[in-house]
Amino acid sequence: MNYIASTFFDADSWSKFGLNWVRSAKSASLETIVIGDDLSEDAIAKIKELNYRYVPVIKKFKTDCNVMYTLVQNLDKNSRCLWTKPDILPKSGLETNCDLLCGYSNQSVQDLADPVVNLYDRAAMIESLREQIGKKHGKYLSSAYMLGTHDFWNGYFGCRAYLYGKQYLQAKGEGDDLVLNFFVALTNSISVEDRKSTRLNSSHT
Secondary structure: OOOEEEEEEEHHHHHHHHHHHHHHHHHOOOOEEEEEEOOOHHHHHHHHHOOOEEEEOOOOOOOOOHHHHHHHHOOOOOOEEEEEOOOEOOOOOOOOOOOEEEEEEOOOHHHHOOOEOOHHHHHHHHHHHHHHHHHHHOOEEEEEEEEEEHHHHHHHHHHHHHHHHOOOEOOOOOOHHHHHHHHHHHOOOOOEEEOOOOOOOEOOO
């Protein structure tokens, strides 16, 4: 299966994980889009030296949506994209017939819903995720890596923009896993393959 790899680095995450990430992508012969904010000229030069696309983050929103907006603006319509957190190394050879392939989160449903601002909304979110995700998958979905279609990424971004735009979530919360689980619970058009056995390596190890 052909797909591109992408992630986001700021100055701090680049210094910790950047070289390992781009070298791993190079070893896997993956086409890559690196989204960055406040990266040094040396970092940008290294990315371009490997013939990767470097895209500065588009700062359109006041909320936590700019990185995903930048990603969807740079994806071709028929492409698939493997998105990883900066400390998760990309790999080739992933296969799926679904719109989304991802792993499992170690968080409880209560932890997932913690970024929801309103307590009543938080309780409703917990109940919804238990019914729509927990009972179906046995666990909750992780955003550490996500291999998705163009339609998935547009839908995921739209869901994220709505939740943050309506101030449903804390502006600077750790809401990535929550948005993913909520989006999958909300839509009936996205097929999901969740894998216990597929793990991507971490730069921490």
